Amino acid sequence: MGLEIENVGVRFGSFEALRSVNLTVDDGAFVTLLGPSGCGKTTLLNVIAGFLKPTSGTVRMDGMDISDTRPEARDTAMCFQSYALFPHLSVRENVAFGPRQKKVPKNEIVQRVSKLLDQMGLDIHAEKLPNALSGGQQQRVALARALAVAPGIVLFDEPLSNLDAKLRDQVRTEIRALQREVGFTAVYVTHDQAEALAMSDEVFLLNKGVVEQSGAPREIYFRPRTSFVADFIGAANLHVGKIKDGAMATPFGPLGVRGADALNKTVCWRPEVVRLGGDLQGAVTASAFQGGHLDLFVSAGDQTVRLQVPGSHEFDVGDEVSFGLDPENVVVLADEGHVDA
């Protein structure tokens, strides 16, 4: 089921949680709403679910305006951060809750619930109460409960944030596999950029109530449009200055840039696109061996950049290092930006 958000704004008193958000989700796509806390991503999710009425704008599902439709009548199902399982109902009853409300015939409910419980590996826990289950199992029940209504769109509100790191990776893979298999449209809220990059067909990065950039994970990562995006996703090195004749002067030396001449521009590059040897130079201020690679912090003047080089190299603090960049990999950002000290 497709989803369109058009000029949606949400205001709490004088605080603008969302300012004219536009986004389109294709049927069957897995998209993430990514951003720091307070960026409005959960607000947007609540607008889609219908828990929150937007102050302005429209929400459409499959072309139908559902802005005034109550949550219980929308074809969405949410997986909550706290799981929000019904504590008084068994796992089976939790999963059967939705279909019962939607007046699905009894024998079909039984079949559908059993199939989901099998699929999720919950069949042996079917008669237990949610409190008797581990966090990962509760997470699965929440997902099964959401899927039991065969929703057009499944909404995920940071569903993995209460799981430990190892389990998180596993459940992440499971959710994505299940989404491909069942074919539902997924809108997934997270503040974890690694999660967003790993799972999504498309990432919507929100900041202060607006969509700062959207695109495929690779595009967002390698082609950030603004300094906020560059900074929020992965590690980025930023320089501010004048672009003249395809280069920007930096304390490390002239940096080759593919861009028109401009007075005040910010450029950005990722630590891993660097190669050792080249016309940029600085002194190592810190190095951290990470196994497969080595993180180097290199300073010149009042600036420090981060380089990622193969783990086989060795550097001591104080060593001079020269490095180079392909102008292809240096992105000119749209905003004026700033460089964090």
Added chain:
Amino acid sequence: MKRRHISTILAIAVSFALFFWLAIPFAMAVMWSMVDPGHPWSYPDILPPKLSFERWRVVWETTSLPTAMLNSYTLAPVAGICTLLLAAPTAYAFGREEFRGKAIAQVVILIPLVLPGFVTAVFFASLLLSLGIFEKYPAVLLGHIVLYMPYAVRILSVSFSQVQDDVVNAARDLGASPFEVFRAAYFPVLKPGIFAAFLIVFVLSIEEFAIAFIVGVPDFTTIPTILFSYLGFEFVRTNAAVVALILVVPNVILMLVLERLLQSANPASVSGKG
């Protein structure tokens, strides 16, 4: 936005209902207490023809109200202190010790609350009669202590459970004597609970009617038994109004103080962490 309107209308409607719920009954009691003996308030006057404190003076000078007030207000603080002292060890055990049967013990302590008050009073009187105890003051006092023990134990055991082991251990670690440990680690946390428990026993003892009536009458009068005497066979509305106000006003004020105390007795404000 339509929903907001509905809720505003509802709020106004309920405020009106509550105005009638509280304000009218109390206003009528105040007016009845201030009816001037020389100008009776009778149908069809909407308000008393003349308001004065004459009735208050008459009740004070001609009835046993002063004695009853003396009895009530000497009984209540003693009941409060005795109940606190007797409840403290049990509360400590409930709040800071683990033992078999604790859950049952915590239910058993509530029995005085669920047994009908007049059953307790009548058979407590019967017990006193066969034991040959005819002293009214200690008898009513004992009755109140037992009746209100559950409240004191409940409140104090919550307070005891909020004392942090770390703080107790730190005090001991720094060489404090048992008294110093109590003063430094226990008392600051227990203080609101102690006041709250004392206050609730005090207020309930002032209000208590069953035991005071069955055990105390006729020679030991308290404010509620005086009030009942004006409400029962001989209905004297103006006198009853005076006594009712004397009974209810201090108690309502104390109850408001109590609610404050119970709020401040929560763990976050006592231990300083949320």
Added chain:
Amino acid sequence: MPRYLRIVLLLTPGLGLVVVMMSMVIYRAVAQSFGLYNFGGEDILSLAHWQEMFDNRRYWSALRWSGYIATTSALLSVALAYPLALWLRRPFFGSTILSAMIKAPYFVPGLVAAFLLINVISFHGFVNEFMIWIGLWDKPVRMQNDENGYAIIGLQVWKQLPLAFLLLLGSIQSIPDSVLHAAQDLGAGTLARFRRVVLPLTMKAMQAALVLIFIGAAGDFSFQAIAGPARKNSMATLMTQLQGSNYSDWNGAAVVGVTLMGLSLVGAVALAGFVQLMTKFTENVR
């Protein structure tokens, strides 16, 4: 000192005193109802006092009356407290003062409450004057000491509603928003959410409220004596009459007292069970 001895010593002054006193009182009531501890004559263990009471119309009438008042008051208080608690679940402008006003009658002693009410409902009291003034009634209605006990039930509700309100409010507030949202998201409308989520999750609080109000109202003396119908007795007023100076029938009073304890117990169990069944039933209605 062995641990268990320490615990026993700690429990003695508080719990110990309560257990000793209360069991003596209860034992006393039961024993006297079977003819022991007889003040008037010899101690004879017999069922005579029970039989005597069973033949007494006033006994049955008081039992029915107390059961009726207690059940009605408990159900009515809870029925009124539920919507109020649901409504005041979230703070809004003025909600604190509303809750405070709902809670206030809880702090008013029973005798005072009875006095306040009879002023309001008396023959020339506020209600009558008001109803005549707005033209709904053309002459004053006699409401005090009415035969149906509406005045007593009104008093009980006035005084006990706060208890039900506080218990239910606490319980409703402890249901996380996300759980209610989840139900809504899965297609449950307002009524379905109440039936299938709120009701089962607040069942314990509702049981507690019903039981406590029932026990309180079943043992009522003051309201009955002041605002009740003159020719009816509650169990407590009957008991005090029997024991009082006119009769000094301690054994008869004991029978009534033991019956009252039985009524409280049976009523409490019945109401709690009723709520459990009703919740199960409404929960499963599709």
